[in-house]
Amino acid sequence: MRHVERNQRVVVLALDGVYPFELGIPSRILGAADGRYEVLTCSVDGRPVSSNADFTIGVEHGPEILATADTVVIAPVSSERMTLELPEEVRTALTFVRPDARIVSICTGAFVLAAAGLLEGRRATTHWQLADLFRITYPHVDLDPDVLFVDDGRILTSAGAASGVDICLHLVRKDHGSELANTVARRCVVPPFRDGGQAQYIEQPVPEQGAASTAGTRAWALERLDEPLTLGDLAAHARMSLRTFARRFNEEVGLSPGRWLIQQRVARARHLLESSDLSVDQIAGRVGFATGASLRQHLHAAIGVSPQVYRRTFQTAAR
Template sequence: MAVDPHLPAPHRVVVLLLAPAVGFDATIPSALFGQAVDVSDHPLYDVVTCGLDEGPVATTTGYGLMPTGGPELLATADTVVVPGTRYPSVRRDGVLSPELAAALARVPSTARIVSICTGAFVLAAAGLFAGRRATTHWRAAADFRAVYPDVDLDEAVLFVDDGRVLSSAGLAAGIDLCLHIIRADHGSAVANDVARYCVVPPWREGGQAQFISAPMPDPGDQGTAATRAWALANLTEPLTVSQLAAHAQMSTRTFNRRFREETGDAPGTWVRKRRIDRARELLERRDLSIDAVATLAGLGSGDNLRHHLRRGIGMSPSAYRRTFTGVG
């Protein structure tokens, strides 16, 4: 890729393909990071793929992927992404093969490490989840716990951001994680543009729990999607559980149950998260005071916004704005 010598080098993302790789997972980083550009249309990421050698990498679905190069590319990484894989030593024995260990030893100590789906088995075998939370595909969770019982696994979420090490749930949850990383690196506007190009939502509600096999709801029950849409359009209203249940024309007990089944969160928790999401978007605008952001996000006061933002993402509103706009 031609790089303008007058611009900072794009952030290098190296995707490590391990046979047999999950083909869908392997395409996500290029599709998402490859579409992230600045206001002048300059690419923000340089995405390359590598294998343990330079030959094609078999997938789980009958075709091969030709990587950009071999493991030497890992030494150039700012971020390493390991897509889903059935690589035998990590899936069955809980250890890195010698060639995989040698490849991972090339990764700079400053690089961010990301797994998609069952790529989490690789990070676990490398000891990268020590003292950290992790996630993987819900269907692989029992196998993961059997091989890596000491890892704090949460299969109910779409992704886990634990600082330098991040992991996503299965398949399309890799899209959610890549959008989250782009948003953290460059703000909501860039992430939203990428989401629009890929025709996916900028964020998805709830966690992986909503996709885990469960008994079908009673035929007479109604879903809560319409009420959630209404709540998003009315975040400045009180939005108590009784109000939400009344909008959905359910009893409070039935509404609570259905809401958890569909989103993985209690109604109050979901509303708080959406208000924080709205506040983060508004904070990236320079023309709004902290108190105005709090009011428009339904959080009431600047003090309440500070409390929830620090509790939710560990940052004050001023620090968040400074990070994403350069203005305190």
């Protein structure tokens, strides 16, 4: 976790077949961070690139500018334009990236990193629809298709489309703390955190027409995270049987009610660790974990660090 003292240069690599929306995410999100980032765009040869839409995108820089980047972002291309073998011009462009530069991929950009050997033995993610192809092609990468992004230190990967927003907000939080990241989110009219992971977007059976939603019960539960909520409590609030509620909840959210509750409690705990001086035991009580030990266990399972390390990292970054 880094504490950034100066403005960072972020260089986005645009390849032929690039998605225009995702290509623009780093500039839009990081560009709203009070001048903390300079975002530039390059191609493998300095020439315009075709997009997956009906227009071509002009860029100002060739691959040489990658050598000046603190962070490199690999923008995604449409699956029709993907090649499993890394094109020679892309491989050459990546040689300009400094060994200490942070590298981020959005969506299918993970295929570029994997083909370049940069994800070998690492945990990563990509769009859920391409997860099977990714696993077959790159079996030595620890793929997690259920999350919105993976931070594996120097290399970060994100899932499809709007998860580029999530990972860019994560970069701001990581570099400058939650206060600035929340400000950026408000300016861009996006949530600072999104609940759950890709699982909620994977194609699910459509609930029966006219079926009651669990949304009201989810909102009700979020106001009572400090209480020992059970599946029975949730089903009773939704006025459904346990079986019907669990099935419908999974259809709508892509997670079981129990897993969703843990995610919400961990998210609330992270916020309190960042924004308050409450003890770990006090935070555990406020978010519905029985003990501080339980909070430590669930936080470590979610993000791989202890509450003390998490607090020290983000409270330091905010200063």
